[in-house]
Amino acid sequence: MADRRRINGPVGQTNPPIYDTPQEKRIAKRPGDNAVRKIFLKTGVTPSASGSAYLEIDDPFAIRPSGTNLKLTCTVHGPRALPRSAPFSPHIILSTHVKYAPFATRQRRGYLRDSSERDLGVHLETALRGAIIADRWPKSGVDIIVTIIEGDQNRDSPDYDRDEGWDMMNVLSGCITVASAAIADAGIDCVDTVAGGVAALAAQDEKSQPSIVLDPDVASYHKIFAACCVAYLPTRDEVTNVWFKGQLPGADAMLYNKMVERSLVACRNANRVLIQSLSETINPGQNVS
Template identity: 80%
Template sequence: MADRRRINGPIGSTAPPVYASQPPTRRAKEVSDNVIRKIFLKTGVTPSASGSAYLELENPRAAGPSNTSLKLTCTVHGPRALPRSAPFSPHIILTTHVKYAPFATRQRRGYLRDSSERDLGVHLETALRGAIIADRWPKSGVDIIVTVIEGDQNRDSPEYQKDEGWDMMNVLSGCITVASAAIADAGIDCVDTVSGGMAALVAKDGESQPSIVLDPAVAEYQRVLAACCVAYLPTRDEVTNIWFKGQLPGADMLVYNKMVERSLVACRNANRVVVAALNDTVRQKQSS
């Protein structure tokens, strides 16, 4: 009697299926080190939140159909009244929460926040606190939640160096930009739209001299010596946060100042994207 609960294989030999050859992958574009990557930004992606935004960062040097290297989403909940048991605060209480998705990086992330995600939340809070007019909402709170859907890592590269945290600088600059757009979408008064930018001192190979690169994809370089991430208010010409990591050769302050200046250039370019996205949202609301 045949066993009906078991699926038997074929009696004779079988040949594996042969699929058509893959189409040739397109060549990566030659991009200058002094040009920032293209940014896609859209607000109002989460209707249930007070304000929301979505950001994608393109990696034009990557070959293949999927050439994005950073994907972030941000939701803003509030301002809302604090509980009666909370002490009186003359200004708004800002709470930032940055979390990687489990599949966002090469190494799978846990469901609880680790030390790197808490550091990103602290830097994000410092960057946004200088832009929000906090005394407009006494005894109120606002929650800003940023989810990293895809980190700034080339996970398919065989020469990918061990994760040393350099990609966190690009993630922080993207978090600042997307959070600024989400705050403006929520209607929270700010002195200016804050934007993030990054510059790094990198070496392409072991023989080349280190050079300062604007908005780098750190996975493409063999060695990263230092990196600088800046949060900047372009209209007021003020810096709300600076995060510098690494060691400069000979502790040269001229190199440090040049890295900050290049980061400010990236901030100004990112701010143009934020302003354009907010203008598009206003036009859509007026037309509807």
């Protein structure tokens, strides 16, 4: 007699249906090297935190079922008084915590932070420390927690195993922008809003010459030679953090300076979205150009 209390699965192995597009139609080239992906940013998504923000980056030039999207959420807790046993500090103690969700990347992440996540936390703290007015809160602490819901990876690509961690540059750029929005939402005084931007030296295919592109979608390029992530204060025209990775042909200093300048262009684009999101938070229902 059949068991009517549950639906039994098939006896043998089965493969789920795959709805995909042909390889030649998956990737649509961007209109130019200066094009950046769309950014969605919203503050106040976590009412229990002092400040919070959600950031999502989508590539409108790529036609893929899976895509390479970036989804981040940030919560800020504080400023709050340090324990009495803590030594006196004339400025605020900044604590940053960056963690991938277990399902954020193709390779499943553990529950404990690995070396890459700790590196992201160190770079994020350096980028934010130059923007916060630390002496406003003596003997106080603030915790900034960034959770990466979806990493900037094409998880369905079989060739992505040879990736050398270039997606971490885009992740750090998003962490800087979303953390700056969450800090502003928490009401913490800053000298300026800090935004992140990335520029990379990449080749479109095997025959093309490498060129500098903004906000690179790693899966859309044949090879990436170098990448630069910059944290930038647009109003003060100051750089708070630079992370360069890769090797330039012939160690060209002019090419390095050009990559940093292009990264600043990406930072300004992200800062415009950041300012617009904060303006909409202050004046809800009003369109900000």
